[in-house]
Each structure stands twice: as structure tokens, then as C-alpha cells.
Amino acid sequence: MVSALTRLFLAASVVSSVVAHASPAPANWKRDNLEARHALEKRCGDVLAARRRKRSESALARRSSGVLRRTTSSNDSTCLVTPEVTQGPYHILGEIVRQNITEGQGGIPLEVSVDFMDISTCDPVQVWVDAWHANATGFYAGYIAETGSALAGGSGAGSPSGDASASLTSGATSISDAPTQTVATTSTSYGAYDGADSPSATQLLNEAVDDNSTFLRGVWQTDDDGHLTMYSVFPGWYSGRAQHFHIKAYPEGYIAANGTFIAGGSAVHTGQFFFDQDTLDAVAANPVYAANAISWSDSVSNDDDMWYPYQSATGYDATMDITWVGDEITDGLVGSITVPLNMTYESPEVSTQYASFDVEEYEAEGLLPEASLSA
Ligand SMILES: *[C@@H]1O[C@H](CO)[C@@H](O)[C@H](O)[C@H]1NC(C)=O
Numbered sequence: 249m250v251s252a253l254t255r256l257f258l259a260a261s262v263v264s265s266v267v268a269h270a271s272p273a274p275a276n277w278k279r280d281n282l283e284a285r286h287a288l289e290k291r292c293g294d295v296l297a298a299r300r301r302k303r304s305e306s307a308l309a310r311r312s313s314g315v316l317r318r319t320t321s322s323n324d325s326t327c328l329v330t331p332e333v334t335q336g337p338y339h340i341l342g343e344i345v346r347q348n349i350t351e352g353q354g355g356i357p358l359e360v361s362v363d364f365m366d367i368s369t370c371d372p373v374q375v376w377v378d379a380w381h382a383n384a385t386g387f388y389a390g391y392i393a394e395t396g397s398a399l400a401g402g403s404g405a406g407s408p409s410g411d412a413s414a415s416l417t418s419g420a421t422s423i424s425d426a427p428t429q430t431v432a433t434t435s436t437s438y439g440a441y442d443g444a445d446s447p448s449a450t451q452l453l454n455e456a457v458d459d460n461s462t463f464l465r466g467v468w469q470t471d472d473d474g475h476l477t478m479y480s481v482f483p484g485w486y487s488g489r490a491q492h493f494h495i496k497a498y499p500e501g502y503i504a505a506n507g508t509f510i511a512g513g514s515a516v517h518t519g520q521f522f523f524d525q526d527t528l529d530a531v532a533a534n535p536v537y538a539a540n541a542i543s544w545s546d547s548v549s550n551d552d553d554m555w556y557p558y559q560s561a562t563g564y565d566a567t568m569d570i571t572w573v574g575d576e577i578t579d580g581l582v583g584s585i586t587v588p589l590n591m592t593y594e595s596p597e598v599s600t601q602y603a604s605f606d607v608e609e610y611e612a613e614g615l616l617p618e619a620s621l622s623a
């Protein structure tokens with residue numbers, strides 16, 4: 249059932265703009281979602297309200313001048329498990345432990361500010377967070393030859409030539425074997441685990457790396473109050489997907505002598521953060537993002553994104569609250585969100601790809617933080 253979803257994900261990447269822009273979600277998912285939210289028992293309300301207040305205060309303190317500008321799309325008054333969604337085809341293991349994953353990439357600075365808590369106790373939980381996302385023009389490190397402009401040439405469609413099309417076509421071959429009715433096209437409700445990968449998705453999602461670049465990838469740990477701060481740039485769009493930021497959360501892990509992360513077991517969560525439309529529009533107006541080979545008008549909105557409804561299921565709001573650091577968007581944005589975790593869940597890993605780079609060269613270039621190497 250889940251691999252069918254995975255196939256759908258790849259299908260929408262290759263088939264046509266019609267697919268890319270037609271939401272696989274049933275028309276009433278939003279209403280169902282809202283009903284679910286309203287029906288929720290209001291647990292952890294005080295805890296979450298306090299955390300949100302703290303985030304606002306810290307955002308205010310960072311303001312250089314003027315009025316605080318922010319969007320408050322999420323409603324942190326309820327505590328419910330953050331739904332699982334696919335890790336997609338671009339997850340790479342063994343990433344560098346670092347707080348700032350920017351690695352010289354252009355774009356609008358994004359401070360990622362996340363509170364993790366245990367769904368069963370409402371207590372903060374300390375986790376290692378593996379983060380990865382596309383750059384401002386839609387490329388993923390490790391997959392430069394098959395992402396970004398390689399996916400241009402049709403809204404939501406793969407390029408007719410090159411690695412992208414080769415790899416996506418192999419996905420398409422599998423799609424022809426897929427049931428014509430998938431969970432995504434038949435489901436009238438979304439459970440917290442309906443968007444998760446199954447081990448049978450491995451063949452489709454364990455995509456061999458094309459290159460050894462590492463930009464916009466890294467692992468960092470929350471403080472003991474369950475708070476994560478990471479620094480990056482705002483993600484760009486690419487064909488077939490709304491802008492998103494991937495994470496996996498691991499309760500156990502350690503830093504290898506070369507400064508990379510070794511998970512100490514299964515992740516408890518795999519998910520994606522999304523962004524509200526006002527923020528997306530403002531980002532798209534920035535020239536660094538507008539240079540994307542796929543035009544903004546061909547990009548996919550949250551509502552048309554195939555994974556957004558799964559990530560926003562059961563009343564959870566997957567869009568980050570956004571605060572502007574200054575008056576100009578180029579001053580940076582702070583994205584914050586709360587992620588209640590089911591600490592007994594074993595989130596699947598379907599990638600066997602490991603980061604590979606010249607450790608000495610990275611060290612010489614200052615790409616391996618002292619803190620990680622000395623740990
Ligand atoms: C947010 O939470 C408040 C308090 O629980 C509730 O009254 C309100 O309807 C919620 N808003 C949304 C959009 O869910």
C-alpha cells in the first residue's frame with residue numbers, strides 16, 4: 249500500500265503536468281483534517297503555548313528594527329503525533345554533524361527552529377535531526393545531474409534526456425506494475441502513518457548518488473529542552489513538488505571520528521516541513537530563486553502537492569511559522585514548528601547511500617566543524 253504511494257510519487261514526476269497539478273488527495277481532506285483537529289482532545293495546551301511564546305520572544309529579540317512580521321499558520325494548541333511521510337529518493341546517510349548546512353549555497357537565510365516532544369508525555373525529547381533539502385534552484389547535493397534543471401522541460405515532467413529521465417523512467421517501469429487504484433486515490437481519510445515508506449519502496453527510493461557534494465545536508469542535535477536550531481537557506485522548488493524541508497529524527501546516535509553522524513538505531517520520525525503561500529510568493533520574487541530553470545508559474549502549490557495532505561493529516565499543521573528577521577526578506581527568515589514524536593515508532597530507512605567526501609580536504613576548507621571533530 250505504501251509502495252503504491254511511492255510509485256504515485258514517481259509517476260507524478262514523470263507523467264505530465266496534469267498529474268503534477270492534480271492533487272491526489274480527495275477533495276474533502278481539508279475539511280476532514282479540520283474536523284479531526286476540532287475533535288482532538290486538547291492535551292499539552294499549556295506546554296505548547298509556552299513554547300510558542302518563547303519562540304516569539306526570541307524572534308522579537310533578534311529583530312533589528314521595526315515591527316515584527318510573521319505568519320502564524322500553525323496552531324500549537326494541540327498535541328498530536330506528527331504524521332510520517334516518505335523520505336523521497338534523495339536521502340543520504342552518514343552526513344556531517346553541523347549546525348549550519350548552508351555550505352556557501354545562495355538564497356535567503358533560513359533559521360530552522362524546531363521543538364521536539366514526546367507525544368505520550370508532552371515532555372521535550374533530545375534527538376539527532378538529519379536534515380536535507382533542495383537548494384534555491386531546486387538541486388539536491390549528491391543528485392545534481394538528476395534534479396533542478398534536469399527536471400525542467402515540462403511542469404512536473406522529467407526531462408526527455410539525461411540521467412533524470414533514465415532514473416525516473418525506471419520508476420515509471422515499476423509504475424506500470426502498480427495497482428491503478430492507490431491509497432492516495434482511494435483514501436478518504438489520512439492516518440498518521442499512511443504516508444510512510446515501506447521496506448518494499450527500497451528499489452524505488454534507494455537512488456544511487458551521482459556526485460559527492462554535501463550542500464544543504466547535515467545532522468544536528470537538539471538541546472536537552474528538545475529544541476533544535478539549524479541554519480540553512482530557504483529551499484527552492486523543483487518539478488512535481490511544493491517546496492519542502494526533509495528531516496529524520498533519531499533518539500540515538502554518535503559522531504564518528506571524521507565528524508559524520510552514525511545513527512544508533514532506527515529513526516522515530518521521517519517527515520517534511522512546508523511553508524505558507526505568502527512566504528512562498530515572497531521567496532519566489534527573489535532573483536536567486538527566480539533563476540530556477542522551472543518557472544514559478546509551473547511550480548506545485550501545497551494543495552497540489554502529493555505529500556502535503558499526508559504530512560498535514562490528523563489535524564497536524566505541517567507549515568512552519570515564519571518570522572522575518574529584518575525588513576527585507578534577504579535579511580533572513582526564521583521557520584519554527586513543533587514536532588510531537590511517537591518514541592516507540594520505528595521509522596523505516598530505505599536508502600543505503602552514504603556520504604563520501606575527502607575528509608582532509610573538508611577539514612582544510614573548514615567544512616567539518618571543530619565541535620563535531622572533537623566530540
Ligand atoms: C486553534 O486552537 C484554538 C484553541 O484550542 C481553537 O479555538 C482554534 O479553533 C484553533 N484554530 C485552528 C485553525 O485550528
Ligand SMILES: *[C@@H]1O[C@H](CO)[C@@H](O)[C@H](O)[C@H]1NC(C)=O
Binds near residue numbers: 351
Ligand atoms: C552559515 O554559513 C554560511 C556560509 O555557508 C554563512 O554565510 C552564514 O552566515 C552562516 N550562518 C550562520 C547563522 O552562521
Ligand SMILES: *[C@@H]1O[C@H](CO)[C@@H](O)[C@H](O)[C@H]1NC(C)=O
Binds near residue numbers: 355383385387396
Ligand atoms: C544549486 O546547485 C546547482 C548545482 O550544484 C548550482 O549550479 C546552483 O548554482 C545552486 N544554486 C544556488 C542558488 O546556489
Ligand SMILES: *[C@@H]1O[C@H](CO)[C@@H](O)[C@H](O)[C@H]1NC(C)=O
Binds near residue numbers: 458459460604605606
Ligand atoms: C565519491 O568519492 C569516493 C571516494 O573518494 C569515490 O570513490 C567515488 O567514486 C565518488 N563518487 C562519485 C559519484 O563521484
Ligand SMILES: *[C@@H]1O[C@H](CO)[C@@H](O)[C@H](O)[C@H]1NC(C)=O
Binds near residue numbers: 329367590591
Ligand atoms: C506509536 O507507534 C506504535 C508503534 O508503531 C503504535 O503502535 C502506536 O499506535 C503509535 N502511537 C500513536 C499515538 O500514533
Ligand SMILES: *[C@@H]1O[C@H](CO)[C@@H](O)[C@H](O)[C@H]1NC(C)=O
Binds near residue numbers: 504505603605
Ligand atoms: C566517516 O567514518 C565512518 C565510520 O568510520 C565511515 O563509515 C564513513 O565512511 C566515513 N565518512 C567519510 C566521508 O569518510
